[in-house]
Amino acid sequence: MKMRDRLLRVAAFTLGLLLAGAQGAFAAKNVLTYALSTEPPQLNSTKATDTESFFILGHIMEGLTRNGRDGETLPGVAEKWEISDRGATFHLRANARWSDGKPVTARDFVFAWRTAVDPKNASEYAFILYPVRNAEKINKGQLPVTELGVTAVDERTLKVVFEKPCGYFLGLTSFGTFMPVREDVYKAKGERYAAEAADLVSNGPFKLTSWVHGASLRMDRNPHYWNSAQISLEAIDIPYITPDNSARFNFFKAGKVDILAGLGKDDLPKAQSERMKMRNFSDGTLLFLEFNFREGRVTRNKKLRQAIAAVFNPQEYISRVVGIPGTKPGRGLIPAWLRGKKDLFRKEYPIADRRPDLARARALVAEARKELGVAQLPPLVWLTGDTPTAAKEAEYFQSVFKNALGIDLRIDKQIFKQRLAKMSTGDFDIVAAGWGPDYADPMTFAELFTSWNENNRGKYVSAEYDRLIRAAQATSDAGARMDAMAQAERLALEDVALLPTYERAVVFVMNDSLDGVIRHAVGPDPDFTRARFVSNGR
Amino acid sequence: MASYILKRVLWGLLTVYFIATATFVAMHSVPGDPIMGAKAMSPEIRANLERRYGLDQPLGVQYGIFLANMARGDFGISYTQQNRSVNDIIREHFPVSALLGILAVVVATAGGILFGSITALYRNKRPDRLIMLGVILGISVPGFVFAALGQFGLTELNALSGREVLPVGGWGTFSHMVLPALVLGLGTMAFFTRLMRSSLLEIVSQDFVRTARAKGLSPVRIFFSHQLRNAILPVITILGPAIATITTGGFVVESVFAIPGLGRYFVQAVQQLDYTVIMGLTVFYGAFLVFMVIAVDIVYGLVDPRISLGKET
Numbered sequence: 111m112k113m114r115d116r117l118l119r120v121a122a123f124t125l126g127l128l129l130a131g132a133q134g135a136f137a138a139k140n141v142l143t144y145a146l147s148t149e150p151p152q153l154n155s156t157k158a159t160d161t162e163s164f165f166i167l168g169h170i171m172e173g174l175t176r177n178g179r180d181g182e183t184l185p186g187v188a189e190k191w192e193i194s195d196r197g198a199t200f201h202l203r204a205n206a207r208w209s210d211g212k213p214v215t216a217r218d219f220v221f222a223w224r225t226a227v228d229p230k231n232a233s234e235y236a237f238i239l240y241p242v243r244n245a246e247k248i249n250k251g252q253l254p255v256t257e258l259g260v261t262a263v264d265e266r267t268l269k270v271v272f273e274k275p276c277g278y279f280l281g282l283t284s285f286g287t288f289m290p291v292r293e294d295v296y297k298a299k300g301e302r303y304a305a306e307a308a309d310l311v312s313n314g315p316f317k318l319t320s321w322v323h324g325a326s327l328r329m330d331r332n333p334h335y336w337n338s339a340q341i342s343l344e345a346i347d348i349p350y351i352t353p354d355n356s357a358r359f360n361f362f363k364a365g366k367v368d369i370l371a372g373l374g375k376d377d378l379p380k381a382q383s384e385r386m387k388m389r390n391f392s393d394g395t396l397l398f399l400e401f402n403f404r405e406g407r408v409t410r411n412k413k414l415r416q417a418i419a420a421v422f423n424p425q426e427y428i429s430r431v432v433g434i435p436g437t438k439p440g441r442g443l444i445p446a447w448l449r450g451k452k453d454l455f456r457k458e459y460p461i462a463d464r465r466p467d468l469a470r471a472r473a474l475v476a477e478a479r480k481e482l483g484v485a486q487l488p489p490l491v492w493l494t495g496d497t498p499t500a501a502k503e504a505e506y507f508q509s510v511f512k513n514a515l516g517i518d519l520r521i522d523k524q525i526f527k528q529r530l531a532k533m534s535t536g537d538f539d540i541v542a543a544g545w546g547p548d549y550a551d552p553m554t555f556a557e558l559f560t561s562w563n564e565n566n567r568g569k570y571v572s573a574e575y576d577r578l579i580r581a582a583q584a585t586s587d588a589g590a591r592m593d594a595m596a597q598a599e600r601l602a603l604e605d606v607a608l609l610p611t612y613e614r615a616v617v618f619v620m621n622d623s624l625d626g627v628i629r630h631a632v633g634p635d636p637d638f639t640r641a642r643f644v645s646n647g648r
Numbered sequence: 649m650a651s652y653i654l655k656r657v658l659w660g661l662l663t664v665y666f667i668a669t670a671t672f673v674a675m676h677s678v679p680g681d682p683i684m685g686a687k688a689m690s691p692e693i694r695a696n697l698e699r700r701y702g703l704d705q706p707l708g709v710q711y712g713i714f715l716a717n718m719a720r721g722d723f724g725i726s727y728t729q730q731n732r733s734v735n736d737i738i739r740e741h742f743p744v745s746a747l748l749g750i751l752a753v754v755v756a757t758a759g760g761i762l763f764g765s766i767t768a769l770y771r772n773k774r775p776d777r778l779i780m781l782g783v784i785l786g787i788s789v790p791g792f793v794f795a796a797l798g799q800f801g802l803t804e805l806n807a808l809s810g811r812e813v814l815p816v817g818g819w820g821t822f823s824h825m826v827l828p829a830l831v832l833g834l835g836t837m838a839f840f841t842r843l844m845r846s847s848l849l850e851i852v853s854q855d856f857v858r859t860a861r862a863k864g865l866s867p868v869r870i871f872f873s874h875q876l877r878n879a880i881l882p883v884i885t886i887l888g889p890a891i892a893t894i895t896t897g898g899f900v901v902e903s904v905f906a907i908p909g910l911g912r913y914f915v916q917a918v919q920q921l922d923y924t925v926i927m928g929l930t931v932f933y934g935a936f937l938v939f940m941v942i943a944v945d946i947v948y949g950l951v952d953p954r955i956s957l958g959k960e961t
Contacts, residue, residue, distance in 0.1 A: 145906070148916070152731045159685065232696035234689055250692045305731030323732070323740055324908030325819055349818055352906040356796060357817060360803045361906075364816045527680030527921045534688065564688035 139643050142343050142624070145350040145358045145367045149324060153304040155289040156226040157233045161635070164286045168634020169329055169346060170312040173290070174200050174219070174268070174283040177633040181449075181550050183280050187214050187290065187313065188268070195275040195586050197243075197259070200283075202266040207334040208292060209317040216262035218290035218313075224255040225296070226287050235287045238548060241276035277586035278551035284633055285549060315341045315639045324351060342626075342642035362619060369620035369627065371636050375433055375499065378617065386619045390436030393616045394631025395546040396445045396555065399609040400568045402539050409490070409539045409568075411482055415606035417474035418540075421514045423466040428612055431506045435617060439464070440610025443559070443599045444552045447613075447631055450592045455552050459596035461603070468514055475515050489518035493538035496525050503542060533567045541567060544614070550632045553582065556595040559602050570607040653946065660938040667934040668718065668927065672711055675926055682727035682921045701727065714927060723928030728920050734928035737913055742932075744819065745902070745909035749895030751825055752833035756890070759837040760883065764844020765876065771849065779841065786838025791897075794831045795904040802827060817906040828905045832898055836890050840883055847879040854878075881948075888944030892937045 150163040155171060158164060174188040188200040206214040227236050227249045239245040243259025259271035272279065282288060295311050296303050304310040307321040315337070316329035327348040331341055350361055355374035362370040363384065373381055373388070381388055399418075401409040408414060424439035438446055441461040450458040479487060492507065494500040501523065508519040524532060533541055545565070547554040557563055560579050561571045575598050582594035602608060618636075620627060623645045628637035683697045698704040702713065717724060723734035763783075767776040799816055806812050815824050851857060852875065860870045899911035910929065917925035 151729050154731070157730065159687075229692075229696045230700070232693070232700040234685065234687075234693060234697070236693055236696075237690060249696070301725075302731055322908065323729075323737075324912070325906075350906040351908070352817070352903050353912070354903045354906075357799060357904045357906060360799050360816055364803045364806060366816060526919060527684055528678065530684050530686070531679035534684075564690055567688070 139623070140342070140344040141347050142345070142369070142638055142641055142643075143347045143349060143367045144369060144371075144638075145352065145361050146327070146348055147351070147353050147358070149327070149351050153310060153318070154291075155286050155304075156222055156231060156291060157235075158286050159234045165634050165636070166318070166327065166329070167286045167289060168314070168637060169316045169639060170310075170314045170318050170332070171286075171289040172206075172314040172335075173285065173288045174202075175280065176284050177550075177630055177637070179628050181447075181630065181632065183284065186284065188283075191280070193280060195272070197269065197271040198279060199263075200268040200270070202268065203336055204266065205336040206313065207336065209312040209332050209334055211334055212292075213265070214290055214313050215265045216268040217265075218292055219268050219288075220258075220260050220262050221293040221296070222289060222291035223260050224258050225291060227258060228255050233287070238282060238285060238287050241272055241274070241279055241282070243271040243273045245273065274584060275586040277588060277591050278549060278553060281550050281632075316343075316346060319345075326351065341639065343638065346638055368624050369618065369636065371616070371618050373617045373619065378434075381617075381619055387622065388435070388617050388619055390434070390615045390617045391629040392436065392438065392445070392447055392631060393546070393614050393629075393635070394445060394447060395544050395614040396440060396443070397542070397544045397611045397614060398440060398443075399611060400541050400543045401570075401606065401608070402536055402541075402568045403570050403607075404536045404568075407536075407539055408478075408482060408487060411478045412606065413474045413478035413481060414487070415609075417471045417478060417515060418511075419464075419606050419609050420467050420471035420474060421510060422464065422609060422611070424464055424612065427506065431503055432612055434615050436615030438613040438615070440612045442610060443602055443608065444555050444595065445547075445613045448547075448550065448552050448555075450552065450596075451588045455592065455596075458592065459599070471515060475517070487517050489520045490539040491522055491537075492519050493522045493524065493529060493532055493541040495529055495542070496523050500542060536567070536569065543567065543608075547632050552592065552595050553579075556582065556598055559598075559607050568607070570602070570605070572601060572605060572607075575601050575607075653942075656942045656945070657939075660935075660942055663938050664931060664935045668715075668931050669711075671927060671930045672714065675921070675923060676707060678921065680921055682923050684921075718927075718931060723931070724924040726917075726925045727922045728916070728925070734924050737925065738910065738928065738932055741908055741910040741913060744907060745895050745898055745911055748825060748828055748832060748898055748901070748907065748909060749891060751829035752894050752898075753836070753887070753891050755829055755833035756836035756840055756894070757883065757887065759833070760840020760844055761876075761880065763837070763841040764848065764879075765871075767841065767845040768848035768852070768879075769871075776845075780845075783838040783841050786834050787842075791832065791835055792900040792904070794834050795828075795901045798827050798831045799904055817904075819905075819907045824905075824907075828898075828901050828907060832894060832901045836894060840890075843882050843886070844879060847882050848875055851875050851879050885944065885948060888940040888947075889937070892933075892940040896933045896936070 146162055148162055150158070150166050151160065153163060153166060155167050158167060172186045174186055174191070175183045176186040178184045187202050187206045189203040191198055191200045202214065202216060208214060223239055223242065225231050226233050227239050227245045229249055229251045236245070236249045244253050244257045245259070247253045248255055248258055259273070261269045263269050290313060292311050299309045302309050307318045310318065312318060312332055313335070315332060315335050317332040318327065319330045320326065320328040329346040331344055332338065335341065350358070350367065352358060355377060358367070358370060359373070359377045359380065361367045401415050403410050428437045428439060441456065441464070444455050446454065446456045448455045475487070479485065490511070492504050494504050504519070504521045504523070508521060511517045511519045522532070522538065532538060533543075545555060545558060556579055559566050559570050560576050578594045578598040578601070582591045582598070585591055623643050624641060625644045626640040626642050628640065629635055630637055681703065683694065683701065683703070695704070702710065705713070721735070726732050726734055726737060729737065763779050767779050770776045802814055803816050806816065814827055818824055857870065857874055860874050896911065898909055899915050901907070902909040902911045913925060914929045914933075916922070917929065
């Protein structure tokens with residue numbers, strides 16, 4: 111008996127030691143290191159527009175809700191809510207706190223939303239608040255900010271009144287522009303608000319503890335965060351900021367960073383030869399060709415656009431030109447990852463695979479020539495960016511157009527801003543365009559080809575398309591909304607307002623012991639809030 | 649002397665003014681503007697932004713405001729780094745570029761003089777040929793290739809040796825600066841080597857060298873106090889512009905090694921058409937270059953007694 115006791119005790123002791131040792135090993139690595147390509151321009155959530163800002167904000171701030179692993183909406187500062195066609199009421203949790211220990215209140219949201227639509231603040235993303243009553247009029251300077259349809263009923267109750275029914279409003283509340291801002295800090299810092307680590311307070315899982323411009327950022331776990339017990343990482347350390355892809359690759363290879371969020375195409379063979387475990391995810395962006403419908407452009411001719419659509423072979427294009435594993439062929443205007451009524455939108459409204467039909471394409475070109483009254487079609491102007499990928503894409507289409515359709519393509523390569531300027535003024539026949547979602551609802555894509563949308567660069571105009579989208583925007587009934595958007599999508603494809611080419615994928619690599627990293631098509635990406643190290647070593 | 653310097657400085661200021669004006673005109677003639685983003689915005693949101701940044705004013709007025717602010721040394725607020733002044737950007741990031749640049753120039757000058765002397769002493773022999781091959785490579789291969797190769801090599805070296813010989817990137821300690829400075833200085837080092845070589849070879853056949861040899865001085869003494877001292881003059885001449893170009897031209901090296909220098913802000917500003925940063929940095933760099941050239945001319949006069957400043961001959 112005694113002997114057994116002693117044995118047990120020794121066993122328990124040994125086990126304890128082992129556990130302690132293992133814990134020590136876990137504790138040794140609890141800081142995630144990462145490299146950014148550019149630093150956030152600033153971290154004022156009411157004005158942020160770029161990926162880097164939203165990445166940082168998504169870790170140091172929290173809105174009423176947050177994005178889950180599969181894009182679902184999870185409670186954030188709000189623990190519960192009621193939503194109707196006319197508005198919403200959010201009930202804030204009692205233990206939501208700022209990094210200085212003060213409670214997060216409904217007033218912090220009212221202040222942030224008013225600031226975002228204030229014309230003096232000139233926020234580019236003010237439009238995302240337009241579902242809130244009077245937001246658009248305030249942003250146009252027609253009403254004072256106090257008229258915004260959001261009120262703090264009490265410290266912990268936020269009441270929102272809608273301009274019109276908004277079926278996707280809940281999903282918006284995790285977006286950066288909807289995050290709370292502390293009025294006292296904002297006013298005390300003035301123009302310097304969120305320009306440095308010391309110039310803002312956080313209410314998210316982490317807080318910004320250091321920011322050396324152009325060099326590094328560091329986020330430490332925020333002990334005041336209401337769900338801090340669920341956060342495993344001690345800190346997210348960003349010691350490198352460089353736009354150079356291969357430099358970031360070298361940092362990963364040297365073990366200096368734990369994750370490389372996106373590999374350039376040139377880095378793929380290198381990663382392969384290093385036997386790195388490559389993963390991919392769809393980043394939500396749809397790439398497409400946009401045609402110019404302006405007066406005097408040959409691309410106004412439907413037969414010509416149909417011919418181009420008929421000759422396009424998505425599979426060949428993806429394997430020969432895009433070359434990134436995980437890339438999906440573009441089928442419609444609404445990408446495959448978005449949800450519809452209950453299931454994925456694309457499953458509910460399927461679109462058949464595109465199969466190239468050379469004979470039909472040639473016949474269509476002949477008809478187009480006849481309709482336009484020309485013996486030979488003039489060269490088409492293909493507007494694109496100045497990256498090697500853009501050039502390769504353009505050259506592919508150039509050879510397809512020439513060989514299959516007998517049409518010359520004049521490639522107009524422009525640097526970023528000049529390309530945008532030419533897109534706005536309509537100085538192109540076809541432009542290689544793309545769209546990344548602002549929120550997780552098909553509307554973020556469906557709205558693109560309405561006559562009033564500034565991003566409709568080809569100026570496609572269809573009264574029927576406009577009517578369908580207006581109808582979808584006027585109801586929060588999921589069935590009616592999705593049906594209307596699906597009809598609009600079919601119309602845009604029939605008219606060849608666009609030719610979807612592919613849905614972008616990103617290949618990434620990370621430390622083998624890292625777990626729980628979430629990639630989002632919408633919202634902060636990558637999302638490290640629930641990341642943890644499961645074993646020591648790479 | 650004083651009036652000469654004053655005259656040069658005035659001309660320098662005029663040059664900077666012309667640089668500023670030319671840049672202003674060129675920048676505004678390029679299609680696009682700083683507030684234009686990948687996603688188009690509605691006219692009212694655009695109008696709000698234009699009002700905020702004063703872009704709704706006529707171009708002439710914008711130019712006037714810019715000149716008035718420039719005279720006060722205020723370059724305004726960046727468009728892309730919305731809460732930072734251009735002055736802050738220069739203040740925080742120029743010292744990094746300058747330190748890197750100075751180290752690179754030290755490497756380039758020391759290496760250039762050393763290798764240049766070796767090639768001249770071993771003219772047409774194996775060391776000369778070998779070094780001159782390196783010089784051709786150094787001059788013709790662009791800096792970003794050296795930077796990428798250097799970093800790649802270092803990553804492999806660290807992996808092979810099982811410890812961190814030198815950090816592969818980042819900024820902070822001297823060890824972070826070694827490889828970037830070397831890489832940044834290589835091109836200039838190659839150039840200096842060639843310059844030193846031809847200058848030394850020219851001097852070898854000069855009368856005063858022959859005299860020194862006839863006097864029975866040791867070859868070492870002749871080399872150091874007669875040949876080297878005279879041959880170094882051309883190197884000094886281009887040292888000023890070299891410091892300026894190296895300091896301002898480190899963009900690629902800065903971005904490969906993730907160094908928070910001013911170079912990348914300049915390149916980003918041009919890509920983003922960040923008007924205030926483009927203007928601020930162009931004027932700053934322009935002034936830096938112009939006054940570097942003036943400084944070298946003055947130093948030159950001090951080093952070479954044959955040159956007297958400010959006197960017509």
